Amino acid sequence: MTTCRIDFDELISARSLAIDVSGIRRVFELGARLENPINLSIGQPDFPVPEVLKDAAVDAIRADRNGYTLTQGIDELRASITAHLKDDVGWVVPSDDLGLIVTSGTSGGLLLVLMATLNPGDEVIVPDPYFVVYPALTGLTGGRTVYCDTYPDFRLTAERVEPLITDRTKLLLLNSPSNPSGIVLHGDELRDLVDLCEARGVLIVSDEIYDEFTYADSRQDGRCPSPARFTDRMLLVRGFGKTYGCTGWRLGYAAGPRPLIEQMAKLQQYTFVCAPSIGQAAVVGAFGVDMSPLVRAYQGKRDRVLASLGKVTEVQHPGGAFYAFVRVPRDVAGSATEFVERATERNVLVIPGNVFSRRDTHFRLSYAAPDEMLDEGLEILAELLSGRQ
Numbered sequence: 164m165t166t167c168r169i170d171f172d173e174l175i176s177a178r179s180l181a182i183d184v185s186g187i188r189r190v191f192e193l194g195a196r197l198e199n200p201i202n203l204s205i206g207q208p209d210f211p212v213p214e215v216l217k218d219a220a221v222d223a224i225r226a227d228r229n230g231y232t233l234t235q236g237i238d239e240l241r242a243s244i245t246a247h248l249k250d251d252v253g254w255v256v257p258s259d260d261l262g263l264i265v266t267s268g269t270s271g272g273l274l275l276v277l278m279a280t281l282n283p284g285d286e287v288i289v290p291d292p293y294f295v296v297y298p299a300l301t302g303l304t305g306g307r308t309v310y311c312d313t314y315p316d317f318r319l320t321a322e323r324v325e326p327l328i329t330d331r332t333k334l335l336l337l338n339s340p341s342n343p344s345g346i347v348l349h350g351d352e353l354r355d356l357v358d359l360c361e362a363r364g365v366l367i368v369s370d371e372i373y374d375e376f377t378y379a380d381s382r383q384d385g386r387c388p389s390p391a392r393f394t395d396r397m398l399l400v401r402g403f404g405k406t407y408g409c410t411g412w413r414l415g416y417a418a419g420p421r422p423l424i425e426q427m428a429k430l431q432q433y434t435f436v437c438a439p440s441i442g443q444a445a446v447v448g449a450f451g452v453d454m455s456p457l458v459r460a461y462q463g464k465r466d467r468v469l470a471s472l473g474k475v476t477e478v479q480h481p482g483g484a485f486y487a488f489v490r491v492p493r494d495v496a497g498s499a500t501e502f503v504e505r506a507t508e509r510n511v512l513v514i515p516g517n518v519f520s521r522r523d524t525h526f527r528l529s530y531a532a533p534d535e536m537l538d539e540g541l542e543i544l545a546e547l548l549s550g551r552q
């Protein structure tokens with residue numbers, strides 16, 4: 164046997180080391196110490212996958228649809244996404260101008276667009292607070308994250324974005340309904356962002372993974388407001404995981420300018436190869452499944468959060484997703500991290516704001532939890548937030 168001379172400290176790239184997971188790891192560690200936590204930290208729905216989709220997945224396995232698929236996705240699923248996008252945003256995809264690709268989750272689509280567009284040092288404007296992976300993926304793909312501070316109302320407006328645009332800005336990452344704040348932008352705010360970005364040569368990448376979780380009070384013409392209603396010179400990234408409770412199936416899709424989608428498809432061919440075949444077959448009929456009762460139930464959970472915590476602190480009205488980003492009053496704790504530790508001592512698990520932000524003043528609560536658990540957690544959080552513990 165020869166001596167192994169691999170130095171594992173030397174082996175790991177600066178690119179990988181630059182990703183900091185300490186905040187998230189800390190929450191997991193805190194959670195692992197609890198026996199039956201009141202877990203309000205989870206970023207996925209608490210309902211099961213609709214039976215018809217489960218059946219379709221099983222049928223796909225039994226029908227031996229277990230091999231690679233075309234990189235851009237199976238024809239039946241592409242056709243159903245085409246019909247959905249025509250109906251929802253009025254796009255005709257695919258066409259001479261527009262392409263469509265089925266991806267390995269929404270995350271897959273995000274990674275591909277960053278890989279396809281960023282040269283070293285190119286800038287990506289990201290809202291702060293943000294979905295944790297945005298800055299990490301931007302760094303991984305050689306870009307530089309430019310944070311757009313959206314406190315205290317968490318609205319990513321053209322006014323806030325405009326001063327951040329430089330001649331290195333390539334992309335604006337937009338996420339409405341938002342993780343972690345649940346904020347849904349209005350049509351006029353989106354139109355202003357589209358006008359600004361088109362005038363300044365910046366591509367909007369609109370991460371609409373929570374589009375179906377847009378509550379009645381934040382819908383426009385019955386739908387989730389999207390920049391795609393105003394332009395098709397942008398990239399639309401959506402997913403199936405949250406809407407149908409199948410996050411582990413790793414399924415999303417991206418639609419937008421054909422030259423960009425072609426590059427993303429080439430990169431997918433050399434990385435993910437294709438989105439999971441069974442999942443693709445399983446979600447062909449997904450757009451026909453009525454999820455509105457579940458969305459209404461989640462709206463009810465959102466209302467419980469507002470009714471309870473809105474009395475004791477500042478909570479910006481979440482119009483969608485299943486999160487609230489809750490302010491920790493200064494006289495209650497020195498930081499959100501400190502508050503979260505206190506909540507953990509009472510068996511309630513939420514995530515401190517510094518996991519999603521450069522500030523540590525809020526915590527993210529996920530109300531994708533059974534009502535009894537949610538109510539129990541809200542009671543404890545309200546007590547802690549009001550300083551009456």
Ligand SMILES: Cc1ncc(COP(=O)(O)O)c(C=O)c1O
Binds near residue numbers: 271410
């Ligand atoms: C805003 C946002 N985008 C993308 C993702 C990742 O989605 P997927 O599981 O489809 O990769 C998440 C997951 O939490 C998210 O919150």
